[in-house]
Amino acid sequence: MPAAPAGFTGRDRELSALLDGLRPPDGPPETDAAALWAVTGLGGMGKTALALEAAHIARRSRWFAGGTLFLDLAGYDENPLTPEQAAASLLYALGVGGAHLPSDEIDQHALYRSRLTTLADQGRRVLLLFDNVCDPGQLPPLLPGSAEHRVLFTSRESHPSLPARELSLGPLCPRDSADLVTKALSLREPEDGRSPRDAASLRELTGLDDVVSSYVMEQ
Numbered sequence: 001m002p003a004a005p006a007g008f009t010g011r012d013r014e015l016s017a018l019l020d021g022l023r024p025p026d027g028p029p030e031t032d033a034a035a036l037w038a039v040t041g042l043g044g045m046g047k048t049a050l051a052l053e054a055a056h057i058a059r060r061s062r063w064f065a066g067g068t069l070f071l072d073l074a075g076y077d078e079n080p081l082t083p084e085q086a087a088a089s090l091l092y093a094l095g096v097g098g099a100h101l102p103s104d105e106i107d108q109h110a111l112y113r114s115r116l117t118t119l120a121d122q123g124r125r126v127l128l129l130f131d132n133v134c135d136p137g138q139l140p141p142l143l144p145g146s147a148e149h150r151v152l153f154t155s156r157e158s159h160p161s162l163p164a165r166e167l168s169l170g171p172l173c174p175r176d177s178a179d180l181v182t183k184a185l186s187l188r189e190p191e192d193g194r195s196p197r198d199a200a201s202l203r204e205l206t207g208l209d210d211v212v213s214s215y216v217m218e219q
Contacts, residue, residue, distance in 0.1 A: 126150075127149070
């Protein structure tokens with residue numbers, strides 16, 4: 001999994017809701033299907049940052065003894081990940097590769113789900129984080145067959161065909177936007193004092209978020 005986002009700011013409500021959804025239940029699962037969460041919004045809204053922040057908190061809390069698997073499905077690239085490539089990558093992360101990797105795609109998916117079922121039976125929950133889902137058909141072959149696991153994905157669109165709880169992200173509020181810019185400048189150069197010195201320019205800069213997002217939504 002990639003590192004936690006440096007200088008993560010805002011999104012307190014969304015982060016709290018996401019963690020509530022990822023947190024393992026106190027008792028047996030209420031359904032047979034893995035809980036599925038979606039973080040959606042325009043490009044640049046911080047979907048991946050929010051998902052990674054939640055995943056790292058969950059890992060530090062030791063909610064997922066079976067591990068946390070991250071896979072960028074590259075849904076918005078010219079060459080999205082194929083189901084076969086995705087299954088092979090996940091199996092490799094689960095310790096299956098080389099001569100042990102089935103050559104047939106159907107066998108790969110069967111082995112992948114079998115590995116996840118075994119981990120569930122052992123009480124070792126897994127968090128699956130899929131980034132950049134464009135086509136909802138990318139996900140079903142990768143979903144675990146056990147309610148013990150959790151699945152979180154990011155996308156620029158809503159996907160009503162998927163049984164997911166959705167968190168839709170808009171621009172940060174002006175205060176959080178200003179905090180984000182200040183943290184970014186500080187991380188790049190700790191002695192950078194432009195934010196407190198030029199508060200008017202900072203307010204003008206962070207106000208552009210709403211202008212740009214409104215323009216994109218109208219197109």
